[in-house]
Amino acid sequence: MLKLSNILCASITISMAAFSLVSCNSEAEKKVAEREKYIIPDSLMQTLKIDTVQTCQLVDALTLTGSVDFNQDNQVNVYPLVSGNIQDIKVALGDYVTAGQVLAVVNSSEMAAYSSNLSTAQSAVDVAKKNLDAQKSLFASGLNSQLDVNSAQAAYDQANAQLELAKRVLKINGDNTQGNYVIKAPISGFIVQKNVTNNTVIRTDNGTNLFTISDLKNVWIQANVYESNIGKIHLGDKVSVTTVSYPDRVFTGQIDKIMNVLDPANKVMKVKVVLPNNDYALKPQMFASVTVTNPENKEAICISSKALIFDHSQYFVLKYNGKGDAVITPVQVLSSLGDKTYLSGGLSIGDKLIASQAVLIYDALNN
Numbered sequence: 001m002l003k004l005s006n007i008l009c010a011s012i013t014i015s016m017a018a019f020s021l022v023s024c025n026s027e028a029e030k031k032v033a034e035r036e037k038y039i040i041p042d043s044l045m046q047t048l049k050i051d052t053v054q055t056c057q058l059v060d061a062l063t064l065t066g067s068v069d070f071n072q073d074n075q076v077n078v079y080p081l082v083s084g085n086i087q088d089i090k091v092a093l094g095d096y097v098t099a100g101q102v103l104a105v106v107n108s109s110e111m112a113a114y115s116s117n118l119s120t121a122q123s124a125v126d127v128a129k130k131n132l133d134a135q136k137s138l139f140a141s142g143l144n145s146q147l148d149v150n151s152a153q154a155a156y157d158q159a160n161a162q163l164e165l166a167k168r169v170l171k172i173n174g175d176n177t178q179g180n181y182v183i184k185a186p187i188s189g190f191i192v193q194k195n196v197t198n199n200t201v202i203r204t205d206n207g208t209n210l211f212t213i214s215d216l217k218n219v220w221i222q223a224n225v226y227e228s229n230i231g232k233i234h235l236g237d238k239v240s241v242t243t244v245s246y247p248d249r250v251f252t253g254q255i256d257k258i259m260n261v262l263d264p265a266n267k268v269m270k271v272k273v274v275l276p277n278n279d280y281a282l283k284p285q286m287f288a289s290v291t292v293t294n295p296e297n298k299e300a301i302c303i304s305s306k307a308l309i310f311d312h313s314q315y316f317v318l319k320y321n322g323k324g325d326a327v328i329t330p331v332q333v334l335s336s337l338g339d340k341t342y343l344s345g346g347l348s349i350g351d352k353l354i355a356s357q358a359v360l361i362y363d364a365l366n367n
Contacts, residue, residue: 066223084108
């Protein structure tokens with residue numbers, strides 16, 4: 001009996017010792033965990049931006065791909081009015097020209113013929129005038145009839161009409177009497193196409209334009225809309241445009257025209273946006289990202305997009321509780337538009353979030 005009692009006492013002693021050891025280990029682990037919890041240093045806190053969770057009007061956004069194009073309403077193709085040989089080209093691709101500026105000179109036999117026709121018409125007028133004066137003098141002397149005077153007058157009037165025609169033809173073709181056709185800029189703008197070089201022989205029956213001039217003070221953005229998104233696009237929808245060249249600059253406008261046909265090759269519908277371009281920042285053929293926005297009649301939680309972290313197929317934010325304490329919090333994203341992200345849950349109105357260097361602190365918390 002005594003032996004059994006001793007065994008029981010020994011067992012109880014061992015159990016108490018084991019429990020005491022486990023308790024000590026748990027307390028130690030708890031203290032280590034508390035000691036190793038990451039607290040944002042004050043030096044870093046001074047550089048951080050803290051935002052407050054709020055509600056915003058929900059905006060439906062659709063991003064389209066597109067490119068910058070000339071404004072074809074402010075674009076002129078320059079074609080040759082006469083045949084000849086191009087000489088003395090005075091502009092290069094990309095040059096800015098003003099209306100009336102000389103672009104090139106064409107040595108033309110047609111222009112020489114127009115000058116010859118003018119001289120011939122002027123001589124015919126002089127001869128007809130002398131004949132009319134002579135007939136009037138003879139009529140005054142009674143040596144001819146009124147019919148002769150009328151015939152001379154008609155010949156004189158016809159000669160004047162031919163002279164006027166020769167002058168107009170020459171003026172339409174540059175009004176140059178030296179056998180040259182001077183090509184001038186019809187509008188002010190940039191030379192965006194140049195299809196000739198010196199000594200090029202040109203003909204009026206060739207459909208190729210010599211130059212294209214475009215005023216780039218406003219440009220078109222041609223965006224592609226896939227079939228699945230056609231119902232989300234409306235005339236007048238507001239858009240924001242960004243380019244690779246200016247990732248931090250947003251150009252704003254609206255949809256000015258919807259092409260109600262699909263491209264048979266790639267099955268997309270084109271929409272057109274007209275944007276001002278007074279500083280010529282947007283260049284034709286630049287790639288553009290076009291975001292179409294439509295405000296909805298409801299509100300949602302919104303945060304700064306800079307506060308959002310994506311990791312392991314999940315979005316997170318860093319909720320700030322004060323005194324350097326931040327907590328990783330998963331959130332559900334509805335949509336993002338520019339510097340705003342809309343959420344369906346995970347946060348409450350008024351929560352504080354770290355909205356700068358969030359990834360750096362997120363990594364520190366995870367480690």
